[in-house]
Amino acid sequence: MNADGEIFHENADRTTSETVAGFLAAIAIFVSLVGLAWHPIRLIVPSLAIALVASGMGRGKGRLQFAAVLISAVCLFFGFTIAVALSKPLW
Secondary structure (H helix, E strand, O other), X not given: OOOXXXXXXXXXXXXHHHHHHHHHHHHHHHHXXXXXXXXXXXHHHHHHHHHHHHHHHOOOOOHHHHHHHHHHHHHHHHHHHHHHHOOOXXX
């Protein structure tokens, strides 16, 4: 129940694979953001692969999976940029 007194029901047709895809997408986002500060290739490239696997597992409107792929790609670009600008190792 929300503040307006409306009752929301859980979507009962979610499958286990969609739930796992959501967890994988969340992990990919976290690892990508950590990769900005520490070894971009070592962390962001595998997290991008995990995000792509998560987007393939989910069906329909996978907004979290889509966000994970976009965030990982943006973090890859900025991770390379930060590492080159600050002369930090990529690997």
